[in-house]
Amino acid sequence: MTTKELQQYWKQEKHEAKPVKVLFEIQSSRIAEDFLSKFVxxxxxxxxxxxxxxxxxxxERRYxxxxxxxxxxxxxxKDEMEDVLFPKKVLMGNLTEEMINKRVLALGDYLxxxxxxxxxxxxxKYIDFFIDPELDEAYSCLRGGQYGKAxxxxxxxxxxxxxxxxxxxxxxxxxxxxxVVCYKDLEDLKKAYEVSLKALALLEKHPGHRYYIPLLETMISLAYKLGTDFVSLQEKLEKGEKKMRQGLEIPTVTLKELVVKECVH
Structure with a gap:
C-alpha cells in the first residue's frame, strides 16, 4: 500500500459503523449563573x-x-480524533436560544x-466526564455523615x-x-449485605484487589448479625489473606476507612 492508500484505509477503519450500545441525548438546557457569570x-x-x-x-454539564x-x-x-467536530467557543451570543439549540445538537452528536x-x-478520561463531579459530591456527603444523600x-x-x-x-x-457503608451506617444491614454480595461477585477473580479483604470482613460481620451463613465467607477471607500475605503483614484497614479515603484530592 502507498502512504495515501494506507491513510485512506485507517480513515475507513476509524469510521466503520459500529453497533451503538449506549444512547446519549441532550434533552434540555437551562441558563444558570454564579457570582461571576451566566452559563448554560x-x-x-x-x-x-x-x-x-x-x-x-x-x-448536567456546561460547555x-x-x-x-x-x-x-x-x-x-489526537490521531483518532482528527475528524471529530467540536462546537467552537463563541465570545458573544452564546446565551441566545438559537445558539443553545445549535449546541444541544452539536454536543449530542459529539458524545x-x-x-x-x-x-x-x-x-x-471519557468515563470520568460522566461521573467525576457526582463522585466528588457523593464522597463529600459520606465523609460529612450525610449518608442518605450520599x-x-x-x-x-x-x-x-x-x-x-x-x-x-x-x-x-x-x-x-x-x-454498603452508607446502608450500614443507616442501620439497614439487609440492604448493606445485598449490595456487598454484588461487590464480592465482581471481585471473585480479583482476590488481590485492595477492597477484597475489607469487604469480606464487613460481610462476615453483617452475615453474623443477620443470622445468615458466614462460614463460607470466613473461608474466603482466610484463603485471600493467605494468598496476599506471602510473608508480608497485611495492613489492617476497615471498609469504611478505605471508602472515606477515596476521591480525596
Whole structure:
C-alpha cells in the first residue's frame, strides 16, 4: 500500500459503523449563573439501547466541561480524533436560544461520535466526564455523615457505571462498597449485605484487589448479625489473606476507612 492508500484505509477503519450500545441525548438546557457569570447547563440523558433500560439516568454539564473533555482526550487520541467536530467557543451570543439549540445538537452528536470509538469510550478520561463531579459530591456527603444523600448520588453513579464500564465492571467496586457503608451506617444491614454480595461477585477473580479483604470482613460481620451463613465467607477471607500475605503483614484497614479515603484530592 502507498502512504495515501494506507491513510485512506485507517480513515475507513476509524469510521466503520459500529453497533451503538449506549444512547446519549441532550434533552434540555437551562441558563444558570454564579457570582461571576451566566452559563448554560445541558441535561444529558444516558440510556442503553438494544433492550429495555428501566434505569435511565441524567447528568448536567456546561460547555466548559465538554471543552475540558475534548482537550484531555486530544492528549491521548489526537490521531483518532482528527475528524471529530467540536462546537467552537463563541465570545458573544452564546446565551441566545438559537445558539443553545445549535449546541444541544452539536454536543449530542459529539458524545455519540466519541462513543463510537472503542479506544475512547473505554478510556478513564471519557468515563470520568460522566461521573467525576457526582463522585466528588457523593464522597463529600459520606465523609460529612450525610449518608442518605450520599446513598442517592452513589446509586445514580452505579447506574452510569453499569452502562459505561461493561468492559471492566470491577471499577464499580469502590462505589458499591460506598453504598454498603452508607446502608450500614443507616442501620439497614439487609440492604448493606445485598449490595456487598454484588461487590464480592465482581471481585471473585480479583482476590488481590485492595477492597477484597475489607469487604469480606464487613460481610462476615453483617452475615453474623443477620443470622445468615458466614462460614463460607470466613473461608474466603482466610484463603485471600493467605494468598496476599506471602510473608508480608497485611495492613489492617476497615471498609469504611478505605471508602472515606477515596476521591480525596
Amino acid at each position: 447547563m445541558y441535561k444529558i440523558v444516558i440510556l442503553k439501547t438494544g433492550s429495555f433500560d428501566g434505569s435511565k439516568v441524567s447528568i 466548559s466541561d465538554f471543552e475540558k473533555l475534548h482537550r484531555n482526550l486530544l492528549k491521548d487520541f 455519540v461520535e466519541l462513543y463510537s470509538m472503542k479506544c475512547i469510550r473505554r478510556s478513564k 446513598l442517592e448520588i452513589f446509586q445514580q453513579i452505579i447506574c452510569l457505571q453499569e452502562k459505561l464500564t461493561e468492559h471492566c465492571l470491577v471499577v464499580m467496586v469502590p462505589s458499591l462498597c460506598a453504598v
